[in-house]
Amino acid sequence: MQIYDTIIIGSGPAAYTASIYLRDANYNVLVLEGFNAGGYPPGGQLTSTSSITNYPGVLHCSGQELMDVMRTQSTKLSSQNEMETVCKINYTNNNLHEVITEDNTYYTYSIIIATGASAKKLDFVGSDKFWNNGISSCAICDGHNPRFKNSNVVVIGGGNTAIEYASYLSKLAKYVFIIVRKNNFRTNTYNTQNILKLSNVSVLYNKTVIKADGNSWIENITLNDNTIIQTAGVFYAIGHIPNTDFIKNSELYNDILTDGYIDLSLLHNIRPKGVFVAGDVIYGAKKQACIAAGSGANAALDAITFLETK
Numbered sequence: 167m168q169i170y171d172t173i174i175i176g177s178g179p180a181a182y183t184a185s186i187y188l189r190d191a192n193y194n195v196l197v198l199e200g201f202n203a204g205g206y207p208p209g210g211q212l213t214s215t216s217s218i219t220n221y222p223g224v225l226h227c228s229g230q231e232l233m234d235v236m237r238t239q240s241t242k243l244s245s246q247n248e249m250e251t252v253c254k255i256n257y258t259n260n261n262l263h264e265v266i267t268e269d270n271t272y273y274t275y276s277i278i279i280a281t282g283a284s285a286k287k288l289d290f291v292g293s294d295k296f297w298n299n300g301i302s303s304c305a306i307c308d309g310h311n312p313r314f315k316n317s318n319v320v321v322i323g324g325g326n327t328a329i330e331y332a333s334y335l336s337k338l339a340k341y342v343f344i345i346v347r348k349n350n351f352r353t354n355t356y357n358t359q360n361i362l363k364l365s366n367v368s369v370l371y372n373k374t375v376i377k378a379d380g381n382s383w384i385e386n387i388t389l390n391d392n393t394i395i396q397t398a399g400v401f402y403a404i405g406h407i408p409n410t411d412f413i414k415n416s417e418l419y420n421d422i423l424t425d426g427y428i429d430l431s432l433l434h435n436i437r438p439k440g441v442f443v444a445g446d447v448i449y450g451a452k453k454q455a456c457i458a459a460g461s462g463a464n465a466a467l468d469a470i471t472f473l474e475t476k
């Protein structure tokens with residue numbers, strides 16, 4: 167039976183960075199990349215964006231290009247990568263983690279969970295056509311587009327993220343409309359009140375988007391009351407779904423979840439030791455690629471310390 171030093175579950179910046187560190191330290195690593203797990207191919211969420219400008223060391227490239235390089239760096243030399251989705255983990259009597267995919271069962275001394283979180287999307291006429299052509303789920307990543315400087319943009323959502331996005335975009339776009347499905351916000355902090363008082367931000371309550379129109383780039387949206395808003399950008403701020411179903415199925419491990427995310431403060435609750443976590447799947451993580459990569463390096467270094475003391 168082959169026993170890996172570490173099995174890394176996931177295939178975004180966090181997983182690939184962790185694998186690079188472990189491989190360079192000469193450990194025997196298996197990366198289980200998933201097969202369209204959470205709706206993403208190997209490479210993770212970044213594969214769905216055409217433009218990255220805030221990853222240090224990279225002036226400008228598509229998300230797919232950046233992740234192709236990371237994947238090559240991960241697989242080069244020794245780490246073994248398989249496109250399999252993990253369904254469950256067990257802990258055996260001889261202190262090994264048993265990692266189960268649809269096709270195989272693997273054994274390891276330690277695991278790094280880096281399965282990310284999938285941004286929720288909406289489904290209306292034109293939502294697919296204008297994804298990446300005006301529609302995005304990340305204002306921090308895509309809000310700097312010069313098109314927005316003299317245009318309206320729209321944020322959809324009624325929580326803290328919508329407020330955060332509106333605040334960020336109010337400095338980059340001419341005018342920000344926030345579309346809220348209900349008749350109130352789910353947040354009412356001092357910050358919320360301040361953002362809503364800005365002269366270039368207004369809220370439309372009890373509204374949903376039914377259609378987006380334009381040529382190659384979005385130009386307007388139609389709301390459920392048939393109002394048409396001219397806009398060069400639409401930002402979803404409607405939350406993420408953490409990819410942790412396999413942990414919910416794994417009874418010895420599932421005490422580490424808060425709101426479906428892995429809560430680092432709860433890791434000591436579980437008996438299996440040698441469990442490390444990286445990236446967007448962490449409860450409270452700021453969802454950015456370089457933060458995920460840094461946390462992958464951190465998890466790998468913790469795993470190395472664990473393997474050395476074993």
Ligand SMILES: Cc1cc2nc3c(=O)[nH]c(=O)nc-3n(C[C@H](O)[C@H](O)[C@H](O)COP(=O)(O)OP(=O)(O)OC[C@H]3O[C@@H](n4cnc5c(N)ncnc54)[C@H](O)[C@@H]3O)c2cc1C
Pocket residue numbers: 175176177178179180181198199200201202203204205206207208209210211212214215217218219220221250251252253280281282283284285302303304307308409412444445446447452453454455456458
């Ligand atoms: C449209 C968009 C644009 C963005 N633009 C930027 C940007 O410009 N700059 C920036 O810094 N950040 C950007 N982000 C955020 C960035 O993509 C994330 O913060 C980052 O990808 C998180 O990395 P991760 O490694 O934690 O997880 P992810 O990228 O989510 O990758 C996780 C991977 O794990 C796999 N997986 C899930 N479940 C399993 C399982 N059970 N078994 C095996 N594999 C599994 C998934 O298929 C996925 O490939 C953007 C996000 C989106 C959605």
